[in-house]
Amino acid sequence: MAPIVQVKDLRKTYDGGFQALKGVNLDIEEGEIIALLGPNGAGKTTLISTICGITMPTSGSVTVGGHDIISGFRQTRSMIGLVPQELSLDAFETVFNAVRYSRGLFGKPRNDAYIEDILKQLGLADKRDTKIMALSGGMKRRVLIAKALSHEPRVLFLDEPTAGVDVELRKDMWNVVDDLRKTGVTIILTTHYIEEAEAMADRIAVIDGGQIMLVQRKDELMQHMGQKELRIHLASPVTEIPAGLDRYDLEIVLDGNALRYVYDTRADRTGITALLNDLNAVGLQLADIETRQSSLEEIFVGLVKGDAA
Amino acid sequence: MNLTAIKAIYLTEMARFFRTYKQSFLAPVISTSLYFVVFGAAIGSRIDQVEGVSYGAFIVPGLIMLSVMTQATTNASFGIYFPKFTGSIYELLSAPVNFLEATIGYVGAAASKALIIGAIIFATSFFFVDVQVAHPLAMVAFLLLTCLSFALLGFIIGIWAGNFEQLQLIPLLIITPLVFLGGSFYSTSMLPPFWQIVTLFNPVHYLISGFRWSFFEQADVPVAISLIAIAGFTALCLGAIAWIFRTGWRIRD
Numbered sequence: 001m002a003p004i005v006q007v008k009d010l011r012k013t014y015d016g017g018f019q020a021l022k023g024v025n026l027d028i029e030e031g032e033i034i035a036l037l038g039p040n041g042a043g044k045t046t047l048i049s050t051i052c053g054i055t056m057p058t059s060g061s062v063t064v065g066g067h068d069i070i071s072g073f074r075q076t077r078s079m080i081g082l083v084p085q086e087l088s089l090d091a092f093e094t095v096f097n098a099v100r101y102s103r104g105l106f107g108k109p110r111n112d113a114y115i116e117d118i119l120k121q122l123g124l125a126d127k128r129d130t131k132i133m134a135l136s137g138g139m140k141r142r143v144l145i146a147k148a149l150s151h152e153p154r155v156l157f158l159d160e161p162t163a164g165v166d167v168e169l170r171k172d173m174w175n176v177v178d179d180l181r182k183t184g185v186t187i188i189l190t191t192h193y194i195e196e197a198e199a200m201a202d203r204i205a206v207i208d209g210g211q212i213m214l215v216q217r218k219d220e221l222m223q224h225m226g227q228k229e230l231r232i233h234l235a236s237p238v239t240e241i242p243a244g245l246d247r248y249d250l251e252i253v254l255d256g257n258a259l260r261y262v263y264d265t266r267a268d269r270t271g272i273t274a275l276l277n278d279l280n281a282v283g284l285q286l287a288d289i290e291t292r293q294s295s296l297e298e299i300f301v302g303l304v305k306g307d308a309a
Numbered sequence: 310m311n312l313t314a315i316k317a318i319y320l321t322e323m324a325r326f327f328r329t330y331k332q333s334f335l336a337p338v339i340s341t342s343l344y345f346v347v348f349g350a351a352i353g354s355r356i357d358q359v360e361g362v363s364y365g366a367f368i369v370p371g372l373i374m375l376s377v378m379t380q381a382t383t384n385a386s387f388g389i390y391f392p393k394f395t396g397s398i399y400e401l402l403s404a405p406v407n408f409l410e411a412t413i414g415y416v417g418a419a420a421s422k423a424l425i426i427g428a429i430i431f432a433t434s435f436f437f438v439d440v441q442v443a444h445p446l447a448m449v450a451f452l453l454l455t456c457l458s459f460a461l462l463g464f465i466i467g468i469w470a471g472n473f474e475q476l477q478l479i480p481l482l483i484i485t486p487l488v489f490l491g492g493s494f495y496s497t498s499m500l501p502p503f504w505q506i507v508t509l510f511n512p513v514h515y516l517i518s519g520f521r522w523s524f525f526e527q528a529d530v531p532v533a534i535s536l537i538a539i540a541g542f543t544a545l546c547l548g549a550i551a552w553i554f555r556t557g558w559r560i561r562d
Contacts, residue, residue, distance in 0.1 A: 056562065101321050106314070109313065
């Protein structure tokens with residue numbers, strides 16, 4: 001099946017000369033949830049804005065549902081719903097009217113029952129006649145989602161859906177996204193929270209400096225990078241690796257107070273037993289032992305620094 | 310053509326107008342009444358007649374024009390500037406709506422509001438003076454074209470403006486003086502010769518003169534020139550809108 005969104009060699013240079021996108025290629029499959037993960041200024045919002053038609057690309061092409069975003073803007077934009085990062089709403093409008101306006105703007109005939117359904121699904125039913133200015137930040141975010149869903153889009157963009165949202169609301173938002181997934185909507189979300197990408201996405205695209213560094217299924221990415229670290233804290237510090245431990249590729253950390261050993265959890269032999277025996281053999285006294293799993297965060301930091309796989 | 314979108318924009322803009330009805334309707338009625346009291350009763354009693362028309366009646370077309378031009382401009386500029394200010398314009402930009410459709414929605418609503426206010430002022434004037442309209446069709450045509458062209462101008466200002474100060478700058482510093490100095494409350498023949506010549510460079514003068522002609526068959530400049538002036542002004546605004554449409558100036562990065 002052809003990808004629902006296809007980005008080819010997309011470049012964007014702003015008037016000031018800033019190059020926000022440097023040749024982005026990305027295929028998004030229908031029905032998946034893909035997270036665009038990257039630090040601030042990586043180009044996430046520019047990429048989304050370009051696909052949605054808010055920003056004009058400098059070169060390259062984007063198709064949505066097989067239509068070009070410029071020559072076929074009516075088709076592509078009808079298919080897309082966008083939830084922006086900022087809580088940009090007309091504060092004087094009521095929730096229901098704001099959502100109904102969005103549906104009209106996207107050219108869909110009036111369907112109040114459908115809008116009621118969306119409000120119910122997002123927990124906004126009892127707020128339908130409330131003015132937006134009277135809502136909390138979390139509720140405003142839901143209104144933005146309701147507006148984005150008002151015209152029954154096939155692709156939904158969520159730009160930093162949990163930016164500035166407290167932990168409880170963040171979990172809440174993940175549940176909302178999970179419910180949306182069941183309706184078959186393709187979801188593209190941007191985030192700089194690894195936790196969020198890990199919790200919600202099927203695939204993760206790491207973006208930095210206007211380029212896609214890597215696109216991989218989340219579980220593969222985790223597995224691929226699934227190394228563990230054994231940290232051996234010593235009773236007294238060492239300045240060099242004792243001769244008997246040469247074969248282990250150890251690293252001295254914490255000013256000689258600890259040794260770091262990296263192993264693969266999926267290997268037949270992790271080498272831990274032998275290492276511990278040899279530590280004993282060379283006469284090192286252990287103060288403590290800890291193991292750590294490399295998280296997406298470390299994978300991400302490694303990629304952005306440019307020293308990881 | 311995304312007619313549903315045009316309707317959505319138009320109705321939402323009109324709803325905003327009716328929601329703030331006190332400000333929308335009452336303010337023009339009160340300020341117009343004040344003009345009638347001050348200009349019509351206090352000053353008018355000493356002026357008596359201007360070119361065969363009682364002074365109170367003479368200022369009616371000027372008063373309508375003053376309100377219509379200001380209202381059309383401010384409503385249209387605010388209508389498009391407000392979503393820019395709140396950031397909610399993202400929705401319009403990401404919608405399957407082209408610039409022409411957005412313009413029709415916003416400018417149509419602003420022009421409608423100005424037309425409603427013009428009608429209210431016209432009705433209010435009957436409480437104060439005896440007004441007759443010699444050419445009703447011409448009057449409506451002048452009124453419609455003025456609403457439309459100044460709403461277009463306001464729309465351009467709203468797109469251009471980067472802050473609230475700029476938004477109010479042009480209406481305050483340009484439109485209001487032009488209307489006041491364009492013969493709203495006097496015939497330009499009452500001015501010294503030098504200022505009569507200066508007035509010829511004021512585009513608003515031609516509109517007020519033409520509009521007044523439709524009431525009293527009495528004008529400072531030939532009515533044909535007035536029509537050409539307003540048609541020219543509308544064309545100028547449409548040209549600017551077309552250019553913005555092509556370049557995405559101040560709208561899209």
